[in-house]
Amino acid sequence: MKFGGSSVASAERMREVADLILSFPEERPVIVLSAMGKTTNNLLLAGEKAQSCGVSNVSDLQELAFIKELHLRTIDELGVESSTISKHLLELEQLLNGIALMKELTPRARDYLVSFGECMSTRIFTAYLNKLGVKSRQYDAFEMGIITTDDFTNADILEATYPAVAKRLTGDWMSNPAIPIVTGFLGKGWRTCAVTTLGRGGSDLTATTIGKALGLREIQVWKDVDGVLTCDPNIYPRAETVPYLTFDEAAELAYFGAQVLHPQSMRPAREGDIPVRVKNSYNPKAPGTLIVKTRDMSKAVLTSIVLKRNVTMLDIASTRMLGQFGFLAKVFSIFEDLGISVDVVATSEVSISLTLDPSKLWSRELIQQELDNVVEELEKIAVVKLLQNRSIISLIGNVQRSSLILEKAFHVMRTNGVNVQMISQGASKVNISLIVNDSEAEQCVRALHHSFFESDLSELVWESRSGNGYAATTTTPLSTLSN
Template sequence: MKFGGSSVSSAARMKEVATLVQSFPGERPVLVLSAMGKTTNNLLAAGEKALHCGVPMTCYIEEFSVIKDLHVRTAKELGIDQAVFSDLFEELGMLLTGIALMKELTPRTQDNLVSFGERLSTRVFAAYLNKIGVKARQYDAFEAGFITTDEFRNAEILEATYPAVAKRLHEDWRRDQAVPVFTGFLGKGEKTGAITTLGRGGSDLTATVIGKALGLREVQVWKDVDGVLTCDPNVHSLAVPVPCLTFDEATELAYFGAQVLHPQSMRPAREANIPVRVKNSYNPHVPGTLITKKRDMSETLLTSIVLKRNITMLDIVSTRMLGQVGFLAKVFSTFEELGISVDVVATSEVSISLTLDPIKIWSRDLIQTELDNMVTKLRKIAKVKLLQKRSIISLIGNVERSSLVLKKVFSVFEELGVKVQMISQGASKVNISLIVNDSEAERCVRELHSAFFEQEIAISKDLPAGIL
């Protein structure tokens, strides 16, 4: 069972989570926790301030006090001893001082800094479970077998993790049966031995990795929404839960920007064929979304609409100096050389339109000079237009019925008077991506949602009971 930041944001929420854990008395749950509420963002902000504020001022950084107050208050309200985390606050204070002293915040230091969020929340929650008589043991994932690449801020789980985690837990269980409370999001770099993080939202991945390592029957990820919804509820309030998804659909949805799941999190579940259930810790009786290998798609047209904003798009037209094969090869080798990842692609014989992967852009701090460098290189073989402030609208669903999907999509766009700048159907056959201007994107999502989901709801609501 994984509980996200919103599920453990206060003492009251932790008490509810403890009740939820106890509501599966016949099971032996393994728990994964994220940092409390906004703690990860507050740690990142504290690190940025430490860079500039000077050593004597680090103890006055506002976010540092907010994090301390939250954990001290929570410990008091839960009636647990603050000794479970006092050492960590001392260490965190020293780390902020170190950043101020060196005026340096590398990705490696940043990962160490944000690790305090999960290290704190798990200590508090495990202490509370023990206090109420549920025997629990806290685990720092980086000390308990999570071995990753050394790509700080976006580390990948290595295969050695699975046997290491299983061995550690089984050995401990043999000694005494306690509920494990694992830090989500964290690992240990293979070569450096330093703390790494799995990318934002990485606790979902921690949960499925443990699921695969132990061969569990089900992985549950508890959030603040009634499951995976038909679109981002912040974009459109009429979004409704999707009852079932396949691993492929969930992966596409996450990869194309739905914050609800970490993009890599489905991989261990798919490999071990373990169902993943997305549930709402604020509304536990709602069934949520069940993600499995296969499902009946015959009645499905569309599952969910995902919006990814602030995308950079490139239009590349060959100057015909190179043949067709040489042209495509040269374009992609330029990206490889520069270490830039491509997201959506549409090609013709002499032109390519593509979008650049914003996750890679973020993690490598791809800045304007790098984009300019890339354009300069490509201009040697092609005419290049760099188009910024674009959005990708991804339609996840049954691409067996893509003609019908596209017919509906284009009638919506026609009515809105919006021009689609690029269109691409994913190789995984569950995704159609459309590129539009940022300024038009939210309106498009709302209208598409209305066309694909709300009309059916409206019709079904009008029908007399018994017909459905």
């Protein structure tokens, strides 16, 4: 059972999570916790400010005061000892003093800094469960066997993790049974032995990794929404819960911007064939979303619409003659050398259109520098056009019906005067991506959602089945839809 930051954001929320855990008296759950709500962001801000504030001013940082007040108030309200986290609060301030002294926050130090959130939330919650008489044991993931690459801020979990975690947790349970309370998001670099993090939302990956290691019956991911939704409810409040997903659909949803799951979290669950259930800790009676290996797709058309904003698009055209050998290889070797990920790709023999996602970087000031570097390198072999402020709208569903999906989607776009600048279908065969301007993206999502989910596909009246395409008679203009 994994609980996110909003689920453990206060003493009251921790009590509710404890009640949820105790509602499964016949089970032997493993609990994975995120940091308390807003803690990770405040730790990062404190680290950024510490670089320039001077050692004498660290203790006055507003973010440090927020973290101390939140955790000490929670301890007091839960009635557990302040000594539970006193050592960590002291060490946190010492670390910020070190950052201020060095005037530098390296990726390695950044990972160690943000680890304090999970280390404190799990200790508080473990102490509370033990106070209730529920025998529990706290684990730091980096000491429990979560072994990762040394890619600080975005590490990958290594295969050696699975036997190490199974040996540790099974052995401890056999010798002294207690509910494991594990820090999400964290690991240990296999060469450096330093604390690493798994990227934003990495606690989901921690949970599915432990699930695979132990061969669990089900992995439950508890969020603050009623499961995976048909679109972001902040964009369109009439979004509905998706009852079932495949692992492939869930992975595509996460990768292309759905905040409910970590992009890599489906891999261990798929490999172990362990169902993942996404539930709402604020509304535990809601059925949520069940993610499994396969499901009946015979009647499925579209599952969900995902929006990824602030995307950069590159149009790259070869400067040589048609049929240039190795052009694609040369282009992608530049991205590999610069360590930049590509999201969506559309290619021909002598041109490529692709998108980049700058938001994946922790350090925002590096984004423009990296874009300048990649354009400079690409211009040695091609004519490059850089287009910023774009969005990817991903249509996740039964791409065996891609003609129907595209026909309907393009009719919505055309009716509302939106120009689709690029289209790509992923190799997973469950995703079609459309690139539009940022300024048009949210309204497009609303119109697409209305067209696919709020009007029956069978109600479409085909005016013509001759020529190059079909024409549908029902579409809702963007101007009629609002938040």
